[in-house]
Structure formats: C-alpha cells, structure tokens
Amino acid sequence: xxxxxxxxxxxxxxxxxxxxxxxxxxDFPDLTVDGSFPLGAALMVQCLLSGMNGWLALLVAFAxxxxxxxxTALIHNHxxxxxxxxxxxxxxxxxxxxxxxxxxxxxVPILDQSTILKQVTEKFTGVIxxxxxxxVFFLIxxxxxxxxxxxxxxxxxxxxxxxxxxxxxxxxxxxxxPKTLKTIGVGLSNGLVAISxxxxxxxxxxxxxxxxxxxxxxxxxSVMIGEFLMLKSNRIGVLTFCALAGSVCxxxxxxxGRFYGYVIHMTPSDLNLIKxxxxxxxLIATQAKKLKVPFKVAK
Amino acid sequence: xxxxKNVSIVFGQGTVNENKALxxxxxxxxxxxxxxxxxxxxxxKSTLFNxxxxxxxxxxxxxxxxxxxxxxxxxxxxxxxxxxxxxxPLLGTAGNMSLEDNMTITHKKGMKWLRRSLNNxxxxxxxxxxxxxxxxxxxxxxxxxxxxxxGQRQALTLLMMVLSKPALILLxxxxxxxDPKNAEIVLELTNKFISEYxxxxxxxxxxxxxxxxxxxxxxMMDGGEIIFDIEGEAKKALTVEKLIQKFHELRHKTFENDxxxxxxx
Numbered sequence: 001x002x003x004x005x006x007x008x009x010x011x012x013x014x015x016x017x018x019x020x021x022x023x024x025x026x027d028f029p030d031l032t033v034d035g036s037f038p039l040g041a042a043l044m045v046q047c048l049l050s051g052m053n054g055w056l057a058l059l060v061a062f063a064x065x066x067x068x069x070x071x072t073a074l075i076h077n078h079x080x081x082x083x084x085x086x087x088x089x090x091x092x093x094x095x096x097x098x099x100x101x102x103x104x105x106x107x108v109p110i111l112d113q114s115t116i117l118k119q120v121t122e123k124f125t126g127v128i129x130x131x132x133x134x135x136v137f138f139l140i141x142x143x144x145x146x147x148x149x150x151x152x153x154x155x156x157x158x159x160x161x162x163x164x165x166x167x168x169x170x171x172x173x174x175x176x177x178p179k180t181l182k183t184i185g186v187g188l189s190n191g192l193v194a195i196s197x198x199x200x201x202x203x204x205x206x207x208x209x210x211x212x213x214x215x216x217x218x219x220x221x222s223v224m225i226g227e228f229l230m231l232k233s234n235r236i237g238v239l240t241f242c243a244l245a246g247s248v249c250x251x252x253x254x255x256x257g258r259f260y261g262y263v264i265h266m267t268p269s270d271l272n273l274i275k276x277x278x279x280x281x282x283l284i285a286t287q288a289k290k291l292k293v294p295f296k297v298a299k
Numbered sequence: 300x301x302x303x304k305n306v307s308i309v310f311g312q313g314t315v316n317e318n319k320a321l322x323x324x325x326x327x328x329x330x331x332x333x334x335x336x337x338x339x340x341x342x343x344k345s346t347l348f349n350x351x352x353x354x355x356x357x358x359x360x361x362x363x364x365x366x367x368x369x370x371x372x373x374x375x376x377x378x379x380x381x382x383x384x385x386x387x388p389l390l391g392t393a394g395n396m397s398l399e400d401n402m403t404i405t406h407k408k409g410m411k412w413l414r415r416s417l418n419n420x421x422x423x424x425x426x427x428x429x430x431x432x433x434x435x436x437x438x439x440x441x442x443x444x445x446x447x448x449x450g451q452r453q454a455l456t457l458l459m460m461v462l463s464k465p466a467l468i469l470l471x472x473x474x475x476x477x478d479p480k481n482a483e484i485v486l487e488l489t490n491k492f493i494s495e496y497x498x499x500x501x502x503x504x505x506x507x508x509x510x511x512x513x514x515x516x517x518x519m520m521d522g523g524e525i526i527f528d529i530e531g532e533a534k535k536a537l538t539v540e541k542l543i544q545k546f547h548e549l550r551h552k553t554f555e556n557d558x559x560x561x562x563x564x
Contacts, residue, residue, distance in 0.1 A: 156411035159400050163393040170393055174463075175379035175408040234395055234443050 003135045005255045009248030010138035011199045012218065014145055016226075016247040017240060018192035019219030024239070025153070026185040027165035028076075031087030033193050033219060035094025036068040037212035040194025041201035042101040045110050048202075054116035058198050065194025068094060069187040077179040091212075098209045107208045115202040134203075141199070145192065146240045152188075153236040161185050162236075193219075217275050218254075222247040224282045228289070253278065300499055301328045301351060301467055306360035308346055308523075320346040322523040324360070328467065332530075333493055333514030334501045337542070342520040344503045348469045351501075353377040364466075379408045382465030384456055384473040388449040391456030398447075398455070399425060399440040405459040432458055432488065450481025454488055461492045468500035475505065489513075507539045521550055 015037060022030035040061040047057030068090055076086035102108045117134060124133045152158045164171040164181050171178050193215075201207040226246025233239065257266060257274055266274075308321040321343050328334065336344050349355045351362065353374035361370045369377060384391060392401050402425045403417040422440065429437040432454050436447075444452055453473060460468065470489065474482035490513070492498060504510050510517055516530035517537065526549045529537065 152413075154417075155413045155415045156403060156417075157413055159396070159417075160404050160411045162396055163401070163404050166393040166395050167390065169385070169390045170404075172375045173378050173383055173391065173460075174405055175375055176410050177373070177375045180410065234397065 001255075001259075003131050005252045006248060007134050007138050007203065008255065009251040010135075010142040010244070011203055012196060012222070012251055013142050013244040013247035014199070015193045015196035015215065016219050016222040016243045016250075017145060017149060018189040018196070019216065020223050020240070020243040021149075021192070022186055022189040023220060023223060025162055025165050026182065026189070028083050028182060028186060029087070030069070030072060030186055030189060031084060031216055032068055032072045032090045032094070032186070032190050033087075033216045034212040034214070035091035035098070036065045036190040036193045037197040037200070037215045038098050038207065038209050039064050039068055039094055039101070039212075040197030041207035041211050042098045042108075042209070043194070044198035044201045045108050045207035046101055046103070048110050048113040048115060049108070054114070054119065054202075058116065058195060061194045061198035062191045065197075066187040066191040068194070069190030070183055072190070073179075073183040073186040077182060095209060102207060102209065106210070107206055109206040110201070111205055117199075117202045138199075142244055145195075146237075146244060149240055150237045157184070158236075214272050214275065217272070217279065218250065221275055221279050221282065222250040224279065224286070225249045228282055228286055250278075300330050300332075300365065302326070302363040302366075303351070304361045304363070306350060306357045306362065308343075308350055308355055309358045312358065319523050321350060321357075324523075324525060326518075326525065328499065328501065330499055331497060332499055332516055334516045334518055335510040335514045336501060336503045336518045336520060337505070337507060337510045338520035341522075343523040344520050345471055346523070347520070348383070348471050348501070348503065351377075351467075352381055352383050352469060380466040382460040382463060382468040384453070384460060384468070384470050386472045386475050388453035388456065388473075388476055391460070392444050392452050394445040394452075395443055397441050397443055398429075398436065401444060401455070402428075402459060406462060408463050408465075428458060428462060429455075434484075448481065450477045450485060453477060453481070453485050457485060457488055457492065461496055461498070464496075466499060468498055470500065470502040472503050472505065507542055511537045511539070511542070519546060519549075521546070526550065 015033070019033060022028050022033075043061040043064045044057050047060050048054065052060070072083075072086045072090040075081050075089055076083045079086075081089070099106060117137070120137050121130070121133050128136060153162060160171060160174070160176055161181055161184070164178055164185075168178050171181065197211065200211065223243055223246055226242035226244070226249070229249065230238070230242040230245065254271060254274075257271055258268060261267070261270065303324050303326040306321055306324045307319065310316075310318045310320055324347065336347070338344050346355065350357055353369075353372055353376070357370060361368055363369065364377070364380065393404070399417060399422060403421065404411070406421070406425070407416075426437040426440065434451055434454060436451065436455065439447075444455075447455070457473070473489070474485050477485060486509070489502075493500065493513075502513060504513075511534070515534065516528070517534050518525050519527035519542070527545055
C-alpha cells in the first residue's frame with residue numbers, strides 16, 4: 001500500500017510541479033491543466049498503440065502539453081482575455097481534441113502494449129523486489145524533473161520568470177516582453193502536466209478523457225499542503241521539493257479516502273468534495289498560521 | 300535624443316468623461332539635458348512620462364528616439380534605452396527574490412536566455428557597485444528584498460537602473476513615497492549619479508526648490524500643456540517666488556491652492 005501511495009504521489013507530483021510553476025512562480029492561475037493532463041495520456045496511448053518507442057511517445061506528450069499551454073498564453077496575451085478564462089477556453093477545446101486523439105472514443109486501454117513501465121519492470125525483476133521497482137523508477141523520474149527545474153530557475157531566463165510573477169512592471173522595465181515569458185512559462189508548466197498524464201496512463205493501463213477532471217484542484221491542494229507543511233523559503237530547490245512532498249501527502253489522503261472511506265459510507269464520487277474541503281481547510285489553517293496570502297507566494 | 304511632435308492623449312474619447320490629458324505637446328530632449336518638471340495634480344506630468352515610456356499610445360502625434368519613429372513601439376522595447384523609476388519603491392524590484400538575483404536580472408537589459416550569469420565574478424562586481432549606496436547592502440546579497448526598507452529598495456532601483464546605462468531616465472516623483480530621511484538619501488544619490496554618469500533625464504517633482512536646484516532645464520505643466528520652459532542661465536536665476544509669479548501670469552489662476560501641492564522646500 002505504502003509504495004502505491006508513493007508511486008501515485010510521484011506520478012502526479014510532476015503535474016503538481018507544473019501547477020506550482022503557473023500558480024506560484026508565474027502568478028498565472030492556469031486551468032489548461034484539466035485538459036493537458038488527459039492530452040498527455042491520450043497522446044501516450046495513441047503513440048504506443050501505433051508502435052512508437054515509449055520514451056519518444058513521452059516526448060510527443062510533452063510537446064502536446066507545451067502546445068496546449070502556448071495556446072492558452074496566446075489567447076491571454078493577444079486577445080486580452082483574463083488568464084483564468086483563457087485556460088478554461090483551451091481546456092474546453094482540449095476535451096474534443098482528446099476524444100479525437102483517442103479515435104472518437106472516451107476510453108482507450110493499453111493492456112497489451114509495451115509501456116515504459118513494463119520495460120522497466122522486466123529489466124529490474126529480481127534486482128529489486130517487484131513492488132519497489134516502480135517506486136524507485138518514479139522517485140528517479142520525479143527527482144530528475146525537479147533537479148532540471150531547479151537548474152532552469154537559476155538561469156537568467158528562469159529568474160526573470162520568477163520576477164515576472166512577482167512584479168511584471170520590473171520585467172517590462174528591463175526590456176523583456178512579459179508575453180514571451182508567459183508563453184514560455186505556461187508552455188513549460190503544461191508540458192510537465194502532460195508528462196504526468198502520460199505516466200498516469202501507463203500506470204493505470206488506459207487513457208480516459210475524464211482523467212483530468214478536477215486535476216487542477218488536486219494540484220493546487222498538493223502545492224498548498226507542501227507549503228503548509230514545509231519551511232518557508234525562497235530557494236527554488238526547497239520549493240520544488242515541497243511541491244513533490246505535498247503531492248505525496250495529498251495522494252496519501254486520497255488513497256486512504258478511497259480504500260477506507262466505506263467505513264463512513266463514503267463513495268469515490270465524494271472525493272471531489274473532500275478535495276475542495278481540504279483546500280478550504282488548508283486556506284483557513286494557513287491564515288491561522290499567519291503565513292500571508294497563500295495565492296501569492298512565489299519563488 | 301527623444302522628441303515629441305504634436306503629441307496629444309485623450310482619455311475616454313467620445314464619452315462624457317472625455318479628458319485631454321496631454322494637449323499638443325512638442326518637446327525635444329537633447330543629449331545631456333536634465334529636465335525637472337513641476338505642475339499641480341492632473342497637469343499631465345505622469346501622462347507625459349507614460350507616453351514617452353510607451354505605456355500609453357498617443358491619440359495624436361509622433362514620438363522619435365534618435366530620429367527614429369517609436370510612436371508604436373511597446374513599452375518593453377523602449378525600456379531598452381529608457382530607464383524609469385516610479386513613485387512606488389516596490390515597482391522596481393522583485394520582493395520575493397534575493398538581492399543578487401534582482402541584480403542579475405537588471406544588470407543587462409533585454410530578453411534573458413538559459414545562461415547563468417550569476418557567479419562569483421559577477422557577485423563581486425555587484426558588491427562593489429552596492430558600496431556606492433553606502434547602505435551596507437553589499438553584505439546582504441542573499442536576503443530577500445521584502446526585508447529591505449522602501450528607501451533601500453528605491454536606492455537599489457536607482458543604482459540598478461543607472462548601471463544598465465539607459466539613454467534617458469524618467470524619475471516620476473521617486474522620493475515622494477519615502478520618509479524625509481530616506482528621500483534625502485535617494486535624492487543625494489540621484490544627484491551624484493546624474494553628474495557622475497552624465498545622465499540625460501527628466502524628473503517630476505512637487506518640490507519647487509528641487510526643481511530649481513536640479514538639472515539644466517525646467518518645465519511647468521498645467522492642463523496637459525507645457526506652459527513654461529526655461530533652461531540654462533535663465534533657469535539658474537529662478538526662485539520659488541518667481542516660479543509662482545510666473546504661473547500666475549501665465550494661467551491667471553491663483554496659485555494659492557497649488558501652494559499646498561507644490562512644496563517650497
């Protein structure tokens with residue numbers, strides 16, 4: 001059970017890192033995530049079905065996510081649509097796109113295809129206990145993504161992205177086009193979300209258009225748990241670690257809710273309510289802790 | 300350097316609230332000029348800056364930078380040669396980032412890419428530059444700017460702007476939100492930087508004494524127009540009394556109300 005929680009927490013943790021980038025670093029509440037997560041899953045499944053290499057398929061999923069984010073950013077930048085609405089627009093359009101990618105079906109299984117996860121499991125059977133293979137694998141994947149992000153946010157471009165989320169005027173005064181920065185940032189964020197969706201599809205064994213429903217709430221809740229539990233810091237390494245840890249905590253809570261919820265007559269459909277309540281409780285707790293506005297803590 | 304030709308700005312055109320914030324402004328800022336601008340609230344001083352910087356698109360007229368028409372250039376493009384400091388000391392820096400990160404972003408204008416230019420060598424350069432402020436900030440490189448006072452942040456913004464070597468600087472009452480002591484420090488630094496780096500610039504102030512002391516040219520604005528433009532020797536001979544009298548002459552308005560807005564010292 002414990003390894004299941006960790007695996008799930010780490011898979012979705014990549015999505016949480018994406019949400020962390022848009023909500024916290026860019027200060028751009030991006031709802032595209034609800035569409036780009038199943039987009040990643042759908043692209044992964046279709047690529048695998050067409051016989052593509054798993055890692056190449058992952059790249060395709062990432063590119064698809066980036067594109068979705070870029071569309072949101074372009075709508076926001078050039079049509080002067082508020083960022084929330086721009087995200088909702090893309091997310092809504094992606095629902096249709098995802099069904100198209102899945103070949104006009106809402107759910108496509110990949111039980112027989114050779115996924116990255118299956119390859120990894122085959123390779124390491126006997127080396128480490130079977131139930132820990134995926135745990136170790138996802139630990140490595142999540143850490144690699146985290147370290148790459150940390151490095152990125154220490155470059156000049158990464159720092160400028162952080163500055164834009166904090167003070168857009170400053171970035172403009174430096175002769176940098178904030179529209180370009182938003183496009184890069186939101187694209188990157190959604191690319192990560194799509195990667196997370198691609199791994200989720202392999203883990204679950206199918207892609208479903210409904211996979212992304214409410215995922216943004218899960219992501220935000222995870223980010224907030226991470227911020228609530230951990231030290232306050234401006235070091236990007238600490239912040240991304242908090243996001244991952246928050247994700248594991250959040251999915252632990254969800255896991256418990258799914259498996260032991262029946263004790264209090266809870267059904268899986270109640271989970272969304274629980275997620276929302278969790279966020280509200282966190283908001284109240286954060287305010288009680290006097291940790292300033294939770295919607296504006298960036299890098 | 301910068302030239303405005305027949306520039307007008309109308310807010311809410313065609314509505315009952317139509318307001319001509321700038322009315323047919325013609326202005327030429329020469330290289331090496333330092334212009335102080337005075338005028339009561341609503342005279343159009345900040346609108347003038349916003350128009351030069353590119354925040355507002357003029358309703359009519361053209362703006363030239365080094366004889367190149369930049370009327371339609373967005374703000375971020377003009378920011379490459381225009382340095383600007385706002386009244387709000389928080390606008391020039393990112394509060395939740397460290398001092399060294401802020402300096403990394405600001406020490407060079409233009410789009411940033413995947414390079415990492417913050418290293419021990421640049422840190423050393425930043426430290427030496429910070430010494431000029433004489434605020435001891437060079438020992439606080441890793442601290443977040445939210446920990447700094449408004450005066451320190453404004454001084455820092457000023458330093459970072461000067462170091463990026465803009466062709467024109469716009470100071471929009473940059474000491475107005477600071478306490479008297481900090482305002483004095485920042486103003487002293489401004490004075491020092493202007494002469495040391497031979498800056499071309501414009502400064503809005505509500506303080507007539509400063510307007511007379513600083514720079515080689517003075518503009519008085521009212522109702523969206525430049526009503527008085529004086530430079531060189533004639534400006535040196537100005538006094539606060541003469542300025543008030545001039546305003547009275549030009550506008551046939553009593554300056555009494557404005558006396559409260561235009562501080563004398």
